[in-house]
Amino acid sequence: MAPAILESLLGRNERAVCRICQSETGIMIRPCACAGTMADIHENCLNEWVSRSKAEKCEICKESYAQAKRFRPIREWTKPEITFRLCLMVASYICAYLSILNILSICAERKFFDRVFVRGYPPRGADWVRIVIAAILLIMDSCIFSILFDKIVGYFARQRVLRFIDNPNQSAK
Numbered sequence: 001m002a003p004a005i006l007e008s009l010l011g012r013n014e015r016a017v018c019r020i021c022q023s024e025t026g027i028m029i030r031p032c033a034c035a036g037t038m039a040d041i042h043e044n045c046l047n048e049w050v051s052r053s054k055a056e057k058c059e060i061c062k063e064s065y066a067q068a069k070r071f072r073p074i075r076e077w078t079k080p081e082i083t084f085r086l087c088l089m090v091a092s093y094i095c096a097y098l099s100i101l102n103i104l105s106i107c108a109e110r111k112f113f114d115r116v117f118v119r120g121y122p123p124r125g126a127d128w129v130r131i132v133i134a135a136i137l138l139i140m141d142s143c144i145f146s147i148l149f150d151k152i153v154g155y156f157a158r159q160r161v162l163r164f165i166d167n168p169n170q171s172a173k
């Protein structure tokens with residue numbers, strides 16, 4: 001264990017040189033299993049190399065370059081697409097939600113719960129209509145919510161890009 005720590009410390013103390021552009025400045029990653037002076041690479045240099053050579057593996061150690069999905073910086077995020085249909089959906093969602101609240105408040109006002117659940121009386125005719133309307137609205141609102149939720153999740157997913165990262169095996173060594 002001790003020599004491994006020493007080795008990794010020595011490795012990190014060596015001046016990092018990008019194996020593509022030979023520069024010693026900038027933040028570098030160690031995306032494959034290569035060690036020592038061959039390990040460090042600028043992410044941009046690797047991007048360029050991979051797009052030009054179409055090689056997904058390191059030709060020296062034959063290991064795939066480690067990648068992970070990362071969020072882009074906020075200023076590079078795409079603007080959310082606000083369409084008329086989306087506005088309509090949000091408006092319907094809010095309207096249906098308020099209507100459900102309104103129906104429930106009327107039921108509570110008329111001591112609906114007390115009458116039906118405590119005393120066990122059957123609901124009055126008008127209550128049945130309200131319950132059915134509330135149920136329909138609830139189903140409709142759940143549908144709208146699930147579509148909106150998918151849209152929001154999809155939007156955030158589009159703000160993520162595949163980035164090269166340090167090979168997890170590098171730090172395990």
Ligand SMILES: [Zn+2]
Nearest residue numbers: 018021042045
């Ligand atoms: Zn470089």
Ligand SMILES: [Zn+2]
Nearest residue numbers: 032034058061
């Ligand atoms: Zn390698």
